[in-house]
Amino acid sequence: MATNTLDTLRTTWTRRVRPRLKPLPYLLLLPTLYFVFLFTILPTFKVLRDSQIYYHPNRPDRALDTNLQLPGIEPMPRSIRGPHAVGFSYFRAMFDFNSEIGRQFRQVMVNTLIYVAATVPSSMLLAFVFATLVNRKVRGIGLARVAFFYPTMLPMVSAATIWLFFFTPGYGLFNSTLRFFGYSGPENWIINPSLGLWALVIVAIWKNAGYFMIFYLAGLQNLPDDVYEAASLDGANWWVKMFRITLPLLKRTTLFVSVIAIIGAFQTIDHALVMTYELVTGEADLLLYEIYQQRFVLQNYGLANALTVVMIVILLGLTLVNFLISERDEDGP
Amino acid sequence: MARDSLTVSSRAVARMMGRRPSWTNWLVSAITIALGLVWAVPIAWATIVSLRPPGDSLGRGDIWFSSRITAESYERATALAPFFPSWNALSAEQFAARVGVSQGALAVLGAVALLAMAALIAAATRRWGFSGRTTAFLLGAVAAIAALVGLNTYGSFTTSYYSNTIQFVVLTIVVQMVTVTLAGFAFAHFNFVGRRLLFTLILLQMMIPTAVLLVPNFVTVREFSTEMLLIPRAIYYHKFSLYDTPLAMAMPYFGSAMGTFLMRQAFLGVPRDLVDAGVVDGCRWYHLLRHVYLPPSWPSLIAWGLVSTSFHWNELLWPLVITSDRARPLTMGLLRFTQLTDIGAQWSLVMAATMIIVLPLLVAFLIFQRQFISSFLHSGLK
Numbered sequence: 001m002a003t004n005t006l007d008t009l010r011t012t013w014t015r016r017v018r019p020r021l022k023p024l025p026y027l028l029l030l031p032t033l034y035f036v037f038l039f040t041i042l043p044t045f046k047v048l049r050d051s052q053i054y055y056h057p058n059r060p061d062r063a064l065d066t067n068l069q070l071p072g073i074e075p076m077p078r079s080i081r082g083p084h085a086v087g088f089s090y091f092r093a094m095f096d097f098n099s100e101i102g103r104q105f106r107q108v109m110v111n112t113l114i115y116v117a118a119t120v121p122s123s124m125l126l127a128f129v130f131a132t133l134v135n136r137k138v139r140g141i142g143l144a145r146v147a148f149f150y151p152t153m154l155p156m157v158s159a160a161t162i163w164l165f166f167f168t169p170g171y172g173l174f175n176s177t178l179r180f181f182g183y184s185g186p187e188n189w190i191i192n193p194s195l196g197l198w199a200l201v202i203v204a205i206w207k208n209a210g211y212f213m214i215f216y217l218a219g220l221q222n223l224p225d226d227v228y229e230a231a232s233l234d235g236a237n238w239w240v241k242m243f244r245i246t247l248p249l250l251k252r253t254t255l256f257v258s259v260i261a262i263i264g265a266f267q268t269i270d271h272a273l274v275m276t277y278e279l280v281t282g283e284a285d286l287l288l289y290e291i292y293q294q295r296f297v298l299q300n301y302g303l304a305n306a307l308t309v310v311m312i313v314i315l316l317g318l319t320l321v322n323f324l325i326s327e328r329d330e331d332g333p
Numbered sequence: 334m335a336r337d338s339l340t341v342s343s344r345a346v347a348r349m350m351g352r353r354p355s356w357t358n359w360l361v362s363a364i365t366i367a368l369g370l371v372w373a374v375p376i377a378w379a380t381i382v383s384l385r386p387p388g389d390s391l392g393r394g395d396i397w398f399s400s401r402i403t404a405e406s407y408e409r410a411t412a413l414a415p416f417f418p419s420w421n422a423l424s425a426e427q428f429a430a431r432v433g434v435s436q437g438a439l440a441v442l443g444a445v446a447l448l449a450m451a452a453l454i455a456a457a458t459r460r461w462g463f464s465g466r467t468t469a470f471l472l473g474a475v476a477a478i479a480a481l482v483g484l485n486t487y488g489s490f491t492t493s494y495y496s497n498t499i500q501f502v503v504l505t506i507v508v509q510m511v512t513v514t515l516a517g518f519a520f521a522h523f524n525f526v527g528r529r530l531l532f533t534l535i536l537l538q539m540m541i542p543t544a545v546l547l548v549p550n551f552v553t554v555r556e557f558s559t560e561m562l563l564i565p566r567a568i569y570y571h572k573f574s575l576y577d578t579p580l581a582m583a584m585p586y587f588g589s590a591m592g593t594f595l596m597r598q599a600f601l602g603v604p605r606d607l608v609d610a611g612v613v614d615g616c617r618w619y620h621l622l623r624h625v626y627l628p629p630s631w632p633s634l635i636a637w638g639l640v641s642t643s644f645h646w647n648e649l650l651w652p653l654v655i656t657s658d659r660a661r662p663l664t665m666g667l668l669r670f671t672q673l674t675d676i677g678a679q680w681s682l683v684m685a686a687t688m689i690i691v692l693p694l695l696v697a698f699l700i701f702q703r704q705f706i707s708s709f710l711h712s713g714l715k
Contacts, residue, residue, distance in 0.1 A: 017526060024618060025523035032516040032535060035588030038561065040538045043549035050549070133365045146702055147369035150376065152709065153698045155647035157664045158687045161671055162375045165382075165680055171392055173378065206372070214710045267544045270649040274668060288545065288650075295548045296654060304548050311545050319540040 044312060051090055051306040055082040058299040071096055082302075090306035101303065104290075108307075111197055112266070112287045119204045120261045126205065127212035127257070128250075134213070135220045145217075148210040156207065156270035163203045164190070164275055174202075196276050200286075203271045208264065212257050219253035220246070251329070259322050266315065287311055376695075383407065383684035391680055399681075406685035413682070414670050416663070416689050418493040420484060428487065440486065447479045492659050494666035494690075500579035501652070501662055502645045506638055508587045514634065516588075517596025518622050522608070532597075538590035547654050554581045554655055581655045582662065586645065592637050595712060599633035600626050636708035643705075646694055663690045 054068055059081045067075035070089040078084065093101040130148045134141055151159060166174035169187035189195040223246065231241050247254075269289040285293070287307065295304030378397070385399040387409045411417060451472055458468040490496065519525075520532055543550065553561070558572040575581040603626055611625045627634075649664040656665065670686045698705050 020524055020526045022523075022525065025519040025525045025528075028515040028519035028523075029531060031512040032588040032593055033531065035512070035585070036535050036538050036590065038553060039543055039550055039585040039588070040541055040546065041534065043546040043553065044541065046549045046552075047546070130368070133361065133368065136361070138362065141365075142702070144365050144369045145706070146699070147373045149702075149706060150695065150698065151372070153643060153647075153694050153705070154376075154691055155649065155664050155667075157647075157649050157667050158379075158691050159375070161667060161683060161687050162379050164671075165378075165683075166375070171396055173374070173396060206375070210372070211709065214706055218710050263540075263542065267542045270664075273649065273653070274671065291548060292650070292654070295551075301548075308546065308548050312541055315541055315545065 047305050047308045047312070051302060051309050052085060052087055053082070053302050053305075054084045054086045055301040056299060057081065057301070069093075069100060071099065086302065090302055091309075094306065094310070104285075105307075108285045108287055108290045111285055115197060115201060115204075115286055116262060116265045118198075118201045119208070119265050120258060123205045123208045124212055124254070124257055124261060126209040128216050130209060130213040131216035131220055135217055145213075148213055150210065151207045152211040154207070156203075156268060157274055159207050160203055160271035160274035163199070163206070163271075167199055167275075190275055199275055200271050203275070204265065204268070208261065212261060215253055215257050216250065219250045223249055252326075255322070255325060255329075259318070262318055263315065266311070287314075376691075379684045379687055379691075382681050383688045385681040387679060387682050389681055406681040407689065410670070410682050410685040410689065413673065414666055414686065415491060415493045416495055416666060416686070418490045418496045420488050420490050422488040443482075444479075447475060451475050494661055494663040497579060497656075497660050498646060498662040498664075501582045501660075502642055504579055505583040505586045505645050506641055508583070509589050509592055509641060510634065510638065512587060513589055513592035513596050513637065514622070514627070516593040517600050518618075518626060520593070520597045521600035521603075522618070522621070522626070535588070535590045535593055538588070539594075543585045544650055547651060550585055550651075551654050554584060557584075577656045577658060577660045579660055582652050582660065583645075585651065586641075589641070591712065592641065595633055595637050596630065599630035603629055633711065636704075636711045639705060639708040640712040643694055666690070 054070070054073075061079050061081040063077050063079055065075060065077050066080045068080075068084065068086065070086055071092045072089045073084075073086055090101070093099045094105040096102045097106050134145050134148065163174075166172050167189045169175060172187075174189075175183075175187045186192050186195065189199040227245055227249075228241060231245060236244070267288060269286055269292070272286055272289045273292075288311065291304050291307045291311065294300045294307065381397055382391070383406055384402045384404070385406065386401065386403050387406045389399050454471045454475065455468060458471065484490070516535070520528065555576050556572070557575050559570055560566055564570075575584070607625055608621060611621050616624070647664065648662075649668065652660075652662045652665050653668070656662070661669070667686055667690050671683055
């Protein structure tokens with residue numbers, strides 16, 4: 001019996017494994033694997049480790065009766081600079097909305113949620129509208145495609161700089177237009193705590209709609225003609241075709257675009273750096289902006305690492321949701 | 334006959350659109366034009382305002398053309414910030430101090446070596462079966478390097494945002510092209526233990542973008558040492574100072590999940606029979622890659638290159654973190670420029686700076702729009 005198992009193992013090894021263990025493919029993969037490991041996989045674990053360490057290198061290194069103001073960490077005589085091991089208390093602080101960190105965290109998460117929920121659906125809707133508009137064989141339609149797509153080619157910094165002017169109170173183009181339509185609210189969107197975030201949303205929508213448009217355009221051009229012909233013979237009008245044929249057939253495109261849109265929304269804060277840089281404190285903070293701020297401006301290393309962990313968890317969760325949805329779609333009818 | 338088929342096709346188009354009456358078509362066109370104009374306003378405004386004189390302040394009802402069109406704002410912007418490199422020749426004393434007589438002989442030797450290298454490339458590329466265009470390209474690259482070395486010997490370039498961005502982008506793209514091709518080839522051609530696992534591991538980079546990991550990656554690049562090149566500390570240790578260099582900006586992007594995925598897809602599209610024929614003919618792996626896999630996959634590689642170039646050209650956050658002064662790229666140059674105190678609300682200056690950054694990519698896009706749009710489409714991982 002034992003020899004039998006050993007034999008099977010040996011045959012598996014000689015027939016299945018050994019021929020597939022030649023060094024060449026691993027050597028070819030080595031450069032990519034090395035850099036992915038060094039800059040994606042290792043940092044993920046490093047962040048998890050460092051999120052449990054309190055460290056403020058810009059604070060004086062003196063032993064005082066220090067309250068780190070973290071839940072579960074008692075005040076005691078020690079340096080306010082650190083490093084001190086604090087376990088998972090940063091995460092506990094984040095979800096304790098009475099603490100300073102907790103309040104900030106809730107503000108940042110609400111902002112990020114509003115930002116993502118406002119930019120993603122509206123830029124996708126606009127992208128779909130653009131795609132249906134430019135999916136015609138008319139002279140000069142190429143020009144319209146260029147007009148919608150060119151913001152993709154601009155750096156977000158430049159786009160934000162241009163829009164910075166449009167939001168200028170008084171003579172800015174955006175405000176002038178709004179006034180023309182009867183708007184009489186506050187004009188200085190950038191430093192207005194409740195409007196700063198919406199300024200970022202507007203710039204992001206303007207910049208991304210054209211990019212998402214090309215995916216819908218490709219989707220529209222791949223739709224089968226015969227379905228539409230059959231629908232026309234059945235007397236279906238434009239609206240019926242749009243909602244009963246086009247949109248259901250573009251479900252995969254929509255799923256795909258929503259994924260890149262959401263991940264993109266989480267990782268782009270260039271416009272926040274230009275438009276709200278050192279002007280708005282806290283009110284228009286997005287998650288990645290807060291990470292940058294905590295680590296490189298306020299030098300609060302532990303919190304920056306803990307926030308990065310939150311970000312990674314969110315992104316992996318989104319990937320999982322996307323995976324589950326696409327799996328279910330393939331199983332279904 | 335031709336006329337006939339034309340009418341049929343237009344009728345088919347009309348049927349596809351649901352036989353919409355012509356006034357609907359007019360309406361749709363009007364909406365398209367209106368939206369297109371709204372979307373084009375920012376770049377049109379930026380272009381127009383950048384052509385106003387520098388000190389000209391904008392006001393209510395006066396935000397488009399000024400009384401005259403001038404390039405003064407561009408001149409003033411380039412004077413205020415180092416967007417472009419400038420070359421200063423060394424004086425005779427400086428040159429003597431830097432080069433000396435013995436180094437003069439070395440320079441002659443170097444020139445001979447470069448010539449020999451060029452001749453070698455010319456001879457070798459023919460043997461390896463490269464086309465004349467490739468030979469010309471390689472020779473051009475050697476000539477460009479020689480020219481740069483020469484200019485750096487007889488003078489010095491000032492650091493500038495443009496040269497930093499170009500170094501960053503070229504370095505990233507060149508390395509990426511190699512790593513991505515090799516990895517895509519490995520996944521498409523070979524069947525090896527752990528293929529799925531390694532592929533998933535690399536795809537992880539797409540789910541957790543490098544921008545998100547800026548905190549730990551900053552430490553990695555700052556503390557980059559021989560240890561991270563897997564050389565044990567006991568044998569040799571050296572800490573590289575990469576902070577504030579183009580290499581530091583480029584490094585996290587050397588391995589690319591998206592590029593690997595794209596090239597794997599492209600290589601999987603190559604007919605297996607063709608590959609088998611190559612194997613029967615005794616091709617080694619590099620012959621297969623060069624003559625079987627790569628020729629039909631060039632469009633994918635070029636598309637990836639275009640997308641990657643525009644992504645890195647436009648990047649801000651990582652360079653902002655990892656550079657401080659010498660290696661600042663264009664995007665950071667613009668960010669700092671808008672924050673210069675003496676700029677104030679001189680919109681024409683700010684817009685001139687914006688246009689200086691935007692123009693190369695925008696012009697390339699306007700010329701090759703079809704290629705750009707289809708590249709962005711294909712890199713979207715369908």
